[in-house]
Amino acid sequence: MPRILCFGDSNTWGYNPSNGERWPEGVRWTSRLKTHLNDPVADSVAWEVMEEGLNGRTTMWKDPLKPYRDGSAALPMLLLTHRPLDWVVITLGTNDLKSLYPSEPAWIAEGIRKLIGQVRACDNAGHRSPRILVVSPAPMHDDNKWKTGFTNGRQKSLQLASFFSAVAKEEGCHFVDAAEACEASPIDGLHMDEQGHSALAILLNQTLRSLQG
Secondary structure: OOEEEEOOOHHOEEEEEOOOEEEOOHHHHHHHHHHHHHOOOOOOOOOOEEEEEOOOOOOOOOOOOOOOOOOHHHHHHHHHHHHHOOOEEEEEOOOHHOOOOOOOHHHHHHHHHHHHHHHHHHOOOOOOOEEEEEEEOOOOOOOOOOOOOOOOHHHHHHHHHHHHHHHHHHHOEEEEEHHHHOOOOOOOOOOOOOOOHHHHHHHHHHHHHHHHH
């Protein structure tokens, strides 16, 4: 049974842009992905998907207003909690675009590199190191209710894919661009609507199946 840890932010947690509540099971891309991967018609192999999303999570920056958002502080413990793992899917980067951080795409990509190193360094309970899939986030919009906190946010969000792809290649990881399937909802400019969650789940299902072989 392949075991996948999905490590991300509010779009992994399932933030509903319409009301700030959490999308239910069956709507969030993580639960949709689990359903797709365990389609008995497509494959007899069972997959286990662990959801680890947190609103406001960054790759490696500490939020002075909200504690526990530094992804690099949380990931090692979660790797040990869920081991052994076959895959770690990293879906971060949007919150790093906040103007209070060094929000240039190149620095954000270095945060991804730090997380990759943590996965590689973790004791995987006697198993080989998990394979890593880096996902650049759904592009955001400048016209959103938090736009004053994200200077040139959409422009920078569109640049993340090229930097993330380069880091993934250098580190021997796999990469997929969420923009191939979805973008943030225009309702709030940061979070995916139900259609976005569905499209991302389909893209990641296809990607993981092709890589798993």
